[in-house]
Amino acid sequence: MRFPYSKQGHLRFVTPLLVSLFLALHQLQHTLASPLYLDAVLSLDLEELAPAFDFIVVGGGTAGLAVASRLATNLSSTVLVIEAGSNQEDNPGVFTPGLAGSTIGSPIDWSFNTVPQTQANGRVINYPRGKGLGGSSLINFQAYTRGCAAEYAAWASLGGSGWDWNSLKVYFKKSGKLHPPTGNSQNEHVDYDSTANGASGPIDQSFPPYMAEQLAGWHQAVLSLSIPIAKDQGNGKNVGVSYIASTIDPSVHRRRTSVGYLEDNAIQPNLVVLTNAHVTRINWSPLKVYGNVVASGVTFVGGDGLPINVTASREVILSAGSVQTPQLLELSGVGDPAILTPLGIPVVVNLPGVGANMQDHPMAINIYRLKPGIDSLDNLLNDPIFLATSLAEYAVGEGILTDFVYPVAFLSSSQFLSTADQQTTFNLLSASNNPWLSSKQLAATAGLLTGGSPIIEFVPANAFFGDGSRNGSSYISLAAAVQHSLSRGTIHISSTNPFNPPNINPKYLQSPADQFLLAKAGQWNRQLAALAPLAQYIDTEVVPGPLVQSQADWEAWVKATVSTEFHAIGTASMLPRADKGVVDNCLKVYGTTNVRVVDVSVVPLHLSSHMQAIAYAIAERAADLIL
Template sequence: MTRTITTETVDFIIVGAGSSGCVLANRLSEDPATSVALLEAGPRDSNPWIHIPIGYAKTIRNPNINWCYETEPEPTMDGRRIFWPRGKVLGGTSSINGLVYMRGHPDDYDGWAAAGASGWAWSDVLPYFKRSEDQVRGADAYHGVGGPLSVADLSERNPICQAFIDAATAAGVPANLDFNGESQDGVGYVQLTTREGRRCSSAVAFLRPALRRANLRVETEALVGRVLIEGGRAVGVEYLRGGERRVLRARSEVILCGGAVNSPQLLQLSGIGPAAHLASVNVEPVQDLPAVGANLQDHLQVRIVWKAAHPLTLNDIVRNPVRKLWMGARYLLSRSGPMTISACQVGLFARTRTELTRPDIQYHFMMFSAESSADQLHSFSGFTANVCQLRPESRGSVLIAAPDPRQAPRIRANYLATETDRRAVIDGLRLARTIANEQPLADFIVEEYLPGAGATSDDALAAHARQKGQTLFHPAGTCAIGPVLDPQLRVHGIEGLRVADCSVMPTLVSGNTNAPAVMIGEKASDLVLRQRVA
């Protein structure tokens, strides 16, 4: 039997060194009189591919730094299991993601506040976005400079990307120079979380500057198995490290930052969640909160792929040994070239129905093609537009399968479960085709490869979505403000326990989730510190 070692007591324990956890570790340890411990299940971010922007292709299936989850067989997706990458490393998913900096729509946050999440309206969260940001374009009403997180423009632009922008504007989509500014609608180049040609993850931006502080303790390969609760209060955590079972105690708070999969998993392992389910998997219920693990939302991406008329795509570079060598040399010598860019280079936000007050569809335009995000690039020259419905109505769940933290929870995404979700994806694919038929993009296309010109009916496009749709890596909502947390992110019924990551979102934001996760970490740090002072 593994012996248990009690290590020490600190003021704050943060579980999960991801996008939010690294922010909290930085902000809470700014006071030298406050002791902070950050526990991460994965290793340090020493894999060199983490820090090269194009390196996501090498990390997306690496089990050493990626949980490599799969959903349960999805009835709405032809019974397929959907691969769900999640970062298991310092920086979390910000160390393996596509680097796009996108905040979502202001109405997302105003909707949270209107539904009872007081203090989370757009006017409340904008200062935290600005505080975290070091915007290469300078400060204005929407952006900040001097923050830890670098937000940069693309270092170079492909002519096919510009052709997509020009074709979209010809189809009636307005140009947009800043999706995080005055308006979200339109088409334009995205910004990235990079600095001088390298990935600027939360570990790089927030954690690395804080590591020199004596009051911050960081343990990697530390798998937390449960939160210790005594008399209705979280007093520490039990975790596995190096073959030993260890206990770390907290004087003030335990803060979970594991994300939309691991935070509800850890709450349930600790006896906090749907009591009947917990009892069925031999976990003693401590606090019956049926909503823990419920309300799962994710962005589904459905690809439309074109064969290119000119060898200008990443597919062409990777297939050509000379061009591939030159790409690597450019990066090594000057931190420039295709290795400095993200998966997505151009974004587009559009409305599929005239009565909508904000976009409901987002496109990620990418200069490569593959059958899925985790597959090898196609052998032909190709490029892709990912269609994503921004505010899915479908809801899934995350539920533990056993009392063992090493066993993956059961993830049910339940994509395309409503007619609104199916309709939006179909209309989004049709709009992508409309843009592809416009000049100058049409001159760069030989033919549509996926779903193919023969897929013209609604049924055929819906079948393509079921057969080829994948996660866009944006799970949220499983520890939502309201049914699980109060607006200060405190778990109902348990003192000294908070959650701070994308699982707290009542509804998924209309865009990529890394920037909101950083904002949540920033705001959570203020909530914690204000309560401590009070």
């Protein structure tokens, strides 16, 4: 894939060493396959030559590229995107659907870790985030879901007027292009609603041609429990089991990342995308407007290690994600004085909500060895012949490498808990069990947990997902994740060094309700694996294994193994300032005139969904608000 320079003003991918030269001359004659080819070009002084951009977008990730591209449709405005990583669209680990997850721990992963988790046996848990154009849309598992309408109503009720389901559905549709299913290798029927989905947006969604037989068996096993079919994950009614769309372009069988926005609007002479540049702080004007501070631009560091300032005449937009958006705010003096003052950072805006209210989807995984002859993605590692065959099939758009996630089930409490267990859950929702929650947050979360919204996502993965050796076998992993955790974590800096990662503390299992629900979900997965449609493919349970039987055993197992779906939200929440909010319902950071946050860190209450759909919708709505 190429993004050429031209006199006509094609989209520009530039590195810090060349950005000032571009800004001075407004044209280049090179044709590039990768911005890395420009590292040797000498630059001029950006601070002397660069005119002010109207908008600076910090982070070329899932939301960042989307909002930047939409803002650049106004050709009278200039837009700069600054991304710490590089262009990875030609990385096979990125574009091959079946290799999703293979780049975790690679150079395109920030490779964060949590602090030791007190309620999870003191374990440190890996916390990957995508580093490169596309952000975490480079390394996620491509699942496209939106959550349910009641969750957006709860968001709006907490102070997010204009962010209810009916307000957002137009933006979900605007961002996407759903390709109707054309059949699959198991001849399974796939439900979808064309009226709920976009038809011409930049992010392709499709139903891949390959479906593992054991995944179809999982789907049939869930249906045998009288779980209803969720007709479409795009219509705000997601309770039930369904085959979900993946962000895959079916014409070429490649993952579609947010770089699709740049391809969709390829000729935008007013849009500059700067790669390999790490933003270290927001810069502030000495003047205030009605008591609010004004951002004058940002400082970034390129490959040569030297700081460069660039000016924003209108707005600085933070799209660095739930981990790095609060980090950058704090490094810039916006946050809780209790965090900033001990580090010697002058408090520019006293905003204690920065980095607070972190929520995630804690997850536990049962793992089953499959019977001999049943293929999974594990065989790509185990069997050279299988790998060669799979690569040949992928070359013609077929086989196991064309897909990763297919069926999921989002279930309400009554669909997987007994009456007694529902009562136990209700009892665990008390304020005494969750004293860190405000009354508003507790009421909103409890309402979702008991009101018929999905509280657990069940999803099978066609591979071994866990610690330990595959031992040359193939596996299916049955994951369960709490969708409305009552635990609340934090992400805060511990150093003034912008290259040091922040302290990520999700506080997994802080609430006893989370631990109870995950233990019950593990038991539900074991029961599901014993049902004939799925059991016919299973040899034996590997995790947690037969020694785990009692509720106490299951809860101990959860503490020993809990992980995450990597769905952090809330660290720059859209809440009233008095409720530890960080942004208002126009995404403007309190106490500032021209700093917005456009990423999922603004979501104040979790959704029963994977995150990329809402990231795109936030970006689309942000662009409309700004324009």
